[in-house]
Structure formats: structure tokens, C-alpha cells
Amino acid sequence: MMNVRSALGLSLLALAIGQPLTSTAVETPGQHQNTPAGADELKFGLPESVGMLRGPLEQLVANMTNYTQPANEDIPPEPGSVTIIGHQGTIVSYFAVGHADLYADVNGTHLPPEQQEVATVDTIYDMASLTKIFTTIAALQQVDSRKLALDATVASYLPAFAVNGKESITIQMLMTHTSGMQADPRPGLYAPEFKNRKQRVEAILSQTPVSTPGTAYLYSDLNYMTLMLVLETVTCQPLDALMANLTNQLGMGDTFFNHGNIEGPANPYYERTAAQEFQIDVQGEGAPKRPQPVRGSVHDENAWALDGVSGHAGLFSTVLDTAKLCQMMLNNGTYNGQRILEASAVDMLFHNFNGEVVDSPARSLGFELDKYATAGPLAGERTASHTGFTGTSMVVERDSGTFAVHFANRVHASREWGVNGEVREMVGYWVARALGREV
């Protein structure tokens, strides 16, 4: 069955989503200070209108389709995916392939055909750790408004954090993963010994670092759980309310936390959300007790234990919504005529803060830099990228004004089937080819 819905059949797509097809009106970047509303918004256009090659973008669709189909009896790396590519303020490719819901059990038995659901460009995905990028932007808004300082200690906002060697951890260390905290809380926050959110928050605050703060890189969900607690303290708002403000500003109507872990059709987004893992079969009886496969409530067990809202995971989104955040970065902080971040804050998303830290890859605030495993040939010193465990990734190449967002439910039906790293690299490969590069 051919179920590719490619934006290269562009007029069809533009009609389908009610957007006029403006293939030639390309804005000149640079004049963002007094940009009228709409002028710095993403629009749809033909690749040729922004100097890109159509052929490699067509190959990208075929290639992503291939990664959803079994080769040599193997389980494909992704059951389905949605991809969006933008360059110079113009969406040049936007398509879905494969399935949002395909498997009947953890062993990969297919659902009967009439119960299978194809992925569409509107499919909502659990973004997993891409949530950290949104939390980063929300934190930088507080830096811009002087309520938060990167070099201030966490303990200056959260006195209870100043225990077990964490007194000197700064906000910047949280955002560059150099606080020295372990990768995630052990035991997990969903362990039965924790009875309520208060006890789970205490478990976060009472962590003991595994290395001296500021001396080593260790990617840690605890950093962004902690950043959530800081943001809630300085703004006097829960993180989901703060995030709703940001997503409203950016015009993201399909980006949200499922606060309260609402299951099944009671969640208004349930039907549109991709199915994930048969988590209890994979993780055993310790996994959160909920309908299987996980669908519509957050896959990450620790975010689930925090009522579905955390700084490290919990956001759901579409690739089109997340594309707006990418374009805001490329616009140096504005979108649709509104200033989201100061240009100086955006600079920090592309600046390597970990150069002096032994054994750290290049990292800005929140993002990885120059990371081939995520960006493929788009990797570079001014290419910011991030991945999410469920199979999501985003790549923003500053110098050329290009972004690529790829959402997949690769943990459907099991996280143990492997990773989709090759798929991520190939998105970058075909986009680099479309930019006319020899790769």
C-alpha cells in the first residue's frame, strides 16, 4: 500500500491544510526588529523558490518510507514517521509515512488491517527529551526578564537543593549537563515507595552528585526535573501553565502536557496520538499500571510519576508546531512579529559552553552541537540538535537557515528493537544533498 503523503505534491497539501501556496515570496532575513505579524512566519513553498534541489527531497520521502518497511525479515526501525524540512523561512517538505498504530503485541504481531492506523502530518507524537528544548526556551525567557541568572546557584532559588554536595551547582550546569548528577533518579520516581508528588520532588532535591559539579559531562534527566522546580519557583506558575504561555506565543495549538495522565478517549488528543510501547511486557510489573500499548499519556516513567508534567519529558507535539520553534531560533528570537527570546539568548543556543569541560561533547544551553549521530551531514559547530527516546529528533543549522524535524514512534511496540540513529542521519543526508552539498 502506498501511503506516502508528500509535501512535494504541494498544491494538494497546501489545499489540505488551508494554506495558500506562496512559492516565490521569500522574505529576506535580517529585519526582525519591527517585523509585522506574519512576515517572519513559516510558509509553504517549492524547494526551487529557496534554491534547493527537488530530487533529493523526493529521495528523502522514498528513504523514510523504506525505513518503515521490513527488510530481510527484520523489524523496521520505525513503524511510521512524520518529517518537516524548512529553509529560509519556507517549508519545502512535509510528509508522513508508515503507521501511527500497527502492532497488536510486544512481539510485533500486526493488528488486523482495518485496525491499523496510518501516520498523517497531523499525528501527535510524544516528544520525550525534546521537552528539554522547550524547557530551555522557557528558562531563557526568565533569563531575559532577569528573574533567573545562569551563573546563580540552584540553591539560591531552591534552598532545599543545598544538600549532599549540590550547593555549588548553577543553572548553567543544569542546562549543559555538567551538574554531576546521575543520569536519572534511582529508584525511579514511579517506585511504590513514593506516595505522592511531594515525596518525588524531595527525591529530586536530595540527590547526591556522582562527580564534582562543573567538572564532568553526564546527560541527566535530573537536571531538567530540577530546572522545572526552579522555573516553578521563580514564576509562581506550574510548568504546564508556563509552557502553555510559550506555545500560545508561538501559535502551537497541538503542543501540550497530558497533565494527570488522562488515558484513552477521555484525552481529547487520544485519536491523533501515535501508539507507543507495550511497556509492562518490556519493563515488567514495575512499569506504570496503565492501558497497553502506552498511547496518549507520557511514555517516560519518571514524567508519568510527576503527573505527566516534567522539564525533561512529557510534551506532545506535531512536527509543524515544533518547526515554529526552530524558525524562531533562526529568526534570532522572533516569530509572527512577537519577540520570544532576545537575540543574545538565541546566541547561547548555538554557543559551546562545554569546551573547558574534560570529555564533554560540544553543548550549548539545552542542545548538542556538531552531533553527527543526530544531524548527519548537517552536523556542524553552529548546528544545534536534540533527540528524544521515543524516536524524535530536531536539527537547526544556523548559518544556512535550515531545520529538520523528524518524529517517529520507534518504541512501538518495544524499545528493545533497536534505535533509529541511521534514520536520523539519513534525514540530514538528503537535506544536505538538497542544499547542493557533496556528502
Ligand SMILES: *[C@@H]1O[C@H](CO)[C@@H](O)[C@H](O)[C@H]1NC(C)=O
Ligand atoms: C541572527 O544572528 C546571527 C548572529 O548574530 C546573524 O549572523 C544572522 O544574520 C541573524 N539572522 C537573522 C535572520 O537576523
Ligand SMILES: *[C@@H]1O[C@H](CO)[C@@H](O)[C@H](O)[C@H]1NC(C)=O
Ligand atoms: C528504497 O528501497 C528500495 C528497495 O530496497 C531501493 O531500491 C531504493 O533505492 C530505496 N530508496 C531510497 C531512496 O533509499
Ligand SMILES: *[C@@H]1O[C@H](CO)[C@@H](O)[C@H](O)[C@H]1NC(C)=O
Ligand atoms: C537510505 O538512503 C541511503 C543513502 O542513499 C542508503 O544508503 C540507505 O540504504 C537507504 N535506506 C533504506 C532503508 O533504503
Ligand SMILES: *[C@@H]1O[C@H](CO)[C@@H](O)[C@H](O)[C@H]1NC(C)=O
Ligand atoms: C512474546 O514472545 C515470547 C517469546 O516467544 C512469549 O513468551 C510471549 O508470551 C509473547 N508475548 C505475547 C504478548 O505474545
Ligand SMILES: *[C@@H]1O[C@H](CO)[C@@H](O)[C@H](O)[C@H]1NC(C)=O
Ligand atoms: C507570558 O509570557 C510573556 C512573555 O514572556 C509575559 O510577558 C507574560 O506575562 C506571560 N504571561 C503569563 C500569564 O505568564
